[in-house]
Amino acid sequence: MPTTAMFNPIDPAFIQDPYPAYAFLREYSPVHFEPALGGWFVTRYDDVRTVLTDPRTIRPPAGDMLLGRLPDEVRGELAWFEEKLATSLAFANPPEHGRLRALVARAFTPRTAERIRPEIERVTEQLLDDMAAKPDPDVLRDLAYPLPTIAVSRLIGVPDEDVEGLVGLVGDAMKIIGQALPSEDPIAAARNASLATEKIFDYLEDLIAWRRRTPEDDLISQIAATPGYDDAELILTVLVLINGSLETTAHFIGNATLALLRHPAQAALLREQPELIDSAVEELLRYDTPVPVTPPQLTTAPIMLSGRRVEAGQLLFPVIGAAHRDPVKYADPDRLDITRDPPGTLAFGGGVHYCIGAVMARLEAKVALPALFGRFPELRLTETTPLFRPDPVLRGLTAFPVHL
Ligand code: HEM
Numbered sequence: 283m284p285t286t287a288m289f290n291p292i293d294p295a296f297i298q299d300p301y302p303a304y305a306f307l308r309e310y311s312p313v314h315f316e317p318a319l320g321g322w323f324v325t326r327y328d329d330v331r332t333v334l335t336d337p338r339t340i341r342p343p344a345g346d347m348l349l350g351r352l353p354d355e356v357r358g359e360l361a362w363f364e365e366k367l368a369t370s371l372a373f374a375n376p377p378e379h380g381r382l383r384a385l386v387a388r389a390f391t392p393r394t395a396e397r398i399r400p401e402i403e404r405v406t407e408q409l410l411d412d413m414a415a416k417p418d419p420d421v422l423r424d425l426a427y428p429l430p431t432i433a434v435s436r437l438i439g440v441p442d443e444d445v446e447g448l449v450g451l452v453g454d455a456m457k458i459i460g461q462a463l464p465s466e467d468p469i470a471a472a473r474n475a476s477l478a479t480e481k482i483f484d485y486l487e488d489l490i491a492w493r494r495r496t497p498e499d500d501l502i503s504q505i506a507a508t509p510g511y512d513d514a515e516l517i518l519t520v521l522v523l524i525n526g527s528l529e530t531t532a533h534f535i536g537n538a539t540l541a542l543l544r545h546p547a548q549a550a551l552l553r554e555q556p557e558l559i560d561s562a563v564e565e566l567l568r569y570d571t572p573v574p575v576t577p578p579q580l581t582t583a584p585i586m587l588s589g590r591r592v593e594a595g596q597l598l599f600p601v602i603g604a605a606h607r608d609p610v611k612y613a614d615p616d617r618l619d620i621t622r623d624p625p626g627t628l629a630f631g632g633g634v635h636y637c638i639g640a641v642m643a644r645l646e647a648k649v650a651l652p653a654l655f656g657r658f659p660e661l662r663l664t665e666t667t668p669l670f671r672p673d674p675v676l677r678g679l680t681a682f683p684v685h686l
């Protein structure tokens with residue numbers, strides 16, 4: 283990703299701690315044009331909320347956003363992939379978006395989440411047993427990644443033996459989103475993503491056909507029996523669900539654990555009063571959210587943000603990570619306080635694309651964090667300082683070794 287003098291999203295110091303730069307932007311350039319990205323970084327709480335919720339902003343065409351920097355002939359080769367991306371839940375606009383969302387919305391209510399709670403608790407205990415036996419325990423590898431992977435696969439109905447292969451393909455398909463990163467070869471990543479998407483289609487077409495013949499009590503059987511959608515729509519929705527649920531939740535559990543280990547008094551408070559977990563999860567989502575910048579929104583009409591008029595046809599990047607530390611919204615915003623129960627989180631967005639898995643993500647964290655800190659009262663960082671991945675839009679650690 284390119285840079286300006288004021289804000290360099292790939293500067294290693296920014297990656298490890300973006301909050302001073304966010305504070306600077308919020309104060310001096312709250313609606314900041316970044317020429318190389320062709321869009322505006324928006325950092326104040328009220329403005330970020332407006333960008334996420336105002337119907338004058340919509341998703342720009344997915345292909346332009348994700349494949350726009352590829353040479354024309356490569357983009358032409360990927361026309362099939364581009365069409366699939368553009369019609370998926372995460373990139374569609376109303377009214378089409380609402381039709382797609384209705385397909386799966388029923389599976390993500392608080393009631394359905396409570397139904398899967400015992401399973402999430404059981405899986406967490408098993409993962410912690412396994413972690414305790416490891417010579418080199420790692421919070422990400424041993425708990426934060428496998429928990430959401432198992433949870434979403436069971437909810438959808440992916441047979442256990444296929445999970446690893448399918449999740450690997452989804453990772454390849456979605457690496458395209460990381461193409462802004464300097465280490466990526468954008469052409470190879472796009473071709474690889476297209477190939478992985480074709481393989482996902484082959485696999486899920488078979489799974490859907492199988493569940494039409496022999497339905498189970500799972501999401502895939504339910505959507506396969508819903509009239510009015512074609513198979514490509516079902517498959518893309520499943521793909522977006524898997525992709526949306528894994529790294530986000532994993533890095534939330536990772537970032538939250540790190541924040542607590544760096545604030546031992548807060549960790550001790552949570553151990554003494556586990557009933558604080560609801561407010562702790564909201565505060566940890568505020569303090570170091572794993573999705574600090576959402577996909578950009580396109581203005582369809584002029585819009586005022588912090589006194590600046592942004593014309594129609596402009597890209598706006600809502601910087602949730604900056605909004606969450608806005609002192610106008612949150613008193614003493616750089617302080618972690620698990621008792622504050624901060625209102626108005628934007629961690630899951632806010633408008634029509636509001637995270638469909640928010641209830642499930644919160645549930646997983648509410649099970650995993652008290653279980654981890656309860657099981658290992660001596661849990662602490664190793665001598666190696668954990669490092670954040672060089673990714674300005676999905677914030678999480680590269681690895682997270684700990685002493686138990
Ligand atoms: C802590 C974990 C998570 C965070 C921080 C998170 C955050 C987000 C954000 C910021 C958005 C975009 C909102 C917008 O543009 O307004 C989003 C959308 C989405 N998320 Fe999550 N998410 C998390 C977990 C999950 C889980 C567990 C699932 C699935 C089970 C999921 C599935 C999705 C889907 C499908 C969308 C697109 C929804 C739409 O376009 O209508 N997410 N999420």
